Amino acid sequence: xxxxxxxxxxxxxxxxxxxxxxxxxxxxxxxxxxxxxxxxxxxxxxxxxxxxxxxxxxxxxxxxxxxxxxxxxxxxxxxxxxxxxxxxxxxxxxxxxxxxxxxxxxxxxxxxxxxxxx
Numbered sequence: 001x002x003x004x005x006x007x008x009x010x011x012x013x014x015x016x017x018x019x020x021x022x023x024x025x026x027x028x029x030x031x032x033x034x035x036x037x038x039x040x041x042x043x044x045x046x047x048x049x050x051x052x053x054x055x056x057x058x059x060x061x062x063x064x065x066x067x068x069x070x071x072x073x074x075x076x077x078x079x080x081x082x083x084x085x086x087x088x089x090x091x092x093x094x095x096x097x098x099x100x101x102x103x104x105x106x107x108x109x110x111x112x113x114x115x116x117x118x
Contacts, residue, residue: 076103 014022091098 091102094101
């Protein structure tokens with residue numbers, strides 16, 4: 001398998017108690033991350049525009065807009081692939097745009113692999 005294992009293959013040797021413990025800890029970490037992000041979002045929304053430091057963001061002048069181009073998103077192809085039940089359940093729990101999230105995860109993986117080759 002040269003370093004790439006299916007999640008179910010990695011966990012099949014775990015006891016049911018261990019799987020439940022991993023699942024519980026994963027859920028706790030996600031809850032903590034979500035609450036941290038929500039707190040940060042509240043802080044940012046409470047800030048006035050003047051309080052936001054934009055000194056590292058260049059102004060967009062007329063030259064920028066004259067040279068700006070509309071970039072269309074890459075076309076997508078609908079496919080049907082078999083996925084492990086736990087994988088698809090996890091992505092579905094992330095929200096209604098889970099197919100987009102799956103695409104983003106795959107895109108990130110490809111970019112990482114290409115960077116290793118380059």
